[in-house]
Amino acid sequence: MGVKSALQLLLLAAIWGASFLFMRIGAPSLGPVWLIEARVGFAALFLCVVALLMKKSLSLRQNWKHFLFLGVMSSALPFLCYGYAAQYLTASMMSIVNALTPVFGTAIAALYFRTPLSRNTVIGLALGVLGVSVIVGFDPELFKTQAWFAVFVVLGAPLCYGIATTYTQVGPSVAPFENAQGSMLMATFALLPIAMFFTPNTTPNATESLSVIALGVLCTGVAYLIFFKLLGEIGAPSLLTVTFLIPIFGVLWGVMFLDEKVGIHTFVGGVLVILGTMRTTGFSFKKALKSE
Template identity: 50%
Template sequence: MSTANLLRLFLLAAIWGGSFLFMRIAAPVLGPAVLIEYRVVFASLFLLAVALLMKKPLDLRQNWKHYLVLGFFNSALPFLLYAYAARTLSASVMAVLNATAPIWGAVIGAVWHRQMVSARVMLGLVMGTGGVALLVGFDHASSREGAGLAIAAALFAAFNYGIASTYAKSAKAVEPFANAHGSMWAATLLVLPSLAFFPQPGQPTVGIMGAALALGVLCSGVAYLLYYRLIRDVGPTSALTVTFLSPLFGILLGTLFLNEVVGWYTILGSAIVIVGTALVTGFKPGFGWLRKSASA
C-alpha cells in the first residue's frame, strides 16, 4: 500500500468514526428522520455534482431496483437506526457497535449459502458478542432510559450493513461510484415517509446544521469516494481494515469533543470486538504493504 493510500485509509477511518460524533450532536435536536433526510440529500447533491464533473451515468432505467435495495439496506434504514440510537448512546459506543457489521455479514452469508462456519469464525462470533456485552454492560449510557432499545437499534443497523454486503456480492455488477450515487438518491426517497413518524423536536442552530451537512457531504459523499478509490487501488481486503480503525477514531473524537468517559471496559470491549471481527473476516495483519510503500 502506497503512502497516499495509507493516508486515505486513515482519513476514511477518521471520517466514518466522526459520523457518530455528528449524529450525537444533531440527532437530539433534529430527530432521526429529519437529520437523515438532510444527510442523504446533501450526499446525493454532492455526488451528483461529482458525477456531472466526471461524466458518470447512473443508468436508472436498468439499475433502479438495485439502487433501491442497496439504498434501503446500506443507507436509509441503518442511518435512521443509528440516528435514533444517537439520542441516547455515546458516539464511542455506537462506533464500536458498528464494528460488528462484518460479523453480521459472515453470519448472514453462512445462512444464505447454507454453509457451516469454521471454528475460527465461531470463535470470532463469540468474542464479538462478548466484547459488545462487556462494553454496553459497564457503560453508564446503558443505564439511561431507552438505552436497551437504542443498543438494539444500533446492532440492527450493523446487521443491515451485513445484509447489504451479502446482497452486493450476489447482485449484478454495477460501477462502484454509480452504486454510491444511485443508492443515495434511493435513500432520499426511502427516508421521506419516516418524517411523519419522527417530527423535529428542536430548533436547529448553525452548528447543528453544520453537523448535518458534514454527515452528508463528508461522511457519506467524500467517504464513498475514498472507500471506492481504496477498493480500486488496494483491493477489498485491505480496504476492510477501515473497520478496525474507525472505532478508535469514534472513541477519540467522542472523548475530545463531547467529553465522553472512556473506561477500561471501553478499551477492553473495543479490543475484543475488533479481534473478533478480524477472526470472522479472515483478516491477517502483515507488513507486505510496507515493502510496497517503500518502493512506490
C-alpha cells in the same frame, strides 16, 4: 500499501469515525428520521454534482430496484439505527459496534449460501457478542434511561450492512460509483414519505446545521469517493483495515469534542469486538500492509 494509500486510509477512517460525532450533535434537535433524511439527501446531491462534473451517467431506469434495495439496506435503515441510538449512546460505543459489520456479513453470507460456519467465524461471533456484553453490562448508566433499548437498535446497523454485503454478491453487476449515487438517491426517496410523519424536535442551531451538512457531504459523499478510489488501488483485503481504525477515531472525536468518558469496560469490550472481527475475517495487518 504505499504511504499515500495509508494516509488516505487514515483519512477515510477519521472521516467515518467523525460521522458518529456529527450524529450525536445533530440527533437531539432533528430527531433520527430528519437527521438521516438530511444525511442521505446531502450525500445524493453531492454525488449528483460530482457525476455531472465527471460526466458519469446513472442507469436508474434499468437498475432502480437494485438501487432501492441497496439504498434501504446499506444506507436508510442502518443510518436510522445510528440516528436513533445517537440520542442515547456515546459516539465511542456506536463506532465500536460498527466494527461488527464484517462479523455479521460473514455470518449472514454463510446462512444465505448454506455453507457451514467455520470455527473462526463462530469464535469471532462469540468474541463480538462478548465485547458488546462487556461494554453494556458494566455501564450502569445504560439501565437508568432508554439507552438500554438503543443498544439493541444500534446492533441493527451492522446487521443491515451484512445483508447488503451478501446481496451485492448475487445482485446485478453495477459500477461502484453508480451504486453509491443510485443508492443515495433511492434512500432519499424512500425516507421522504416517512419523514412527513415526523417533525424536528427543535430548530437546529448553526453548529447542529453544519454537523448535518458535514455528515452528508463529508462523511457520506466524500467518504464514498475515497473508499472507491482506495478499493481500486489497494483492494478489498487491505481496505478492511478501515474497519479497525474507525473505532479509534470514533472514540477520539467523542472524547475530544463531546467530553465523553471512556471506561476500562469500553476499552476491553472494544478490543474484544475488534479481535472477533479479525478472527472472523482472517484479517492480518501484516498482510494488509504488504498488499497493493
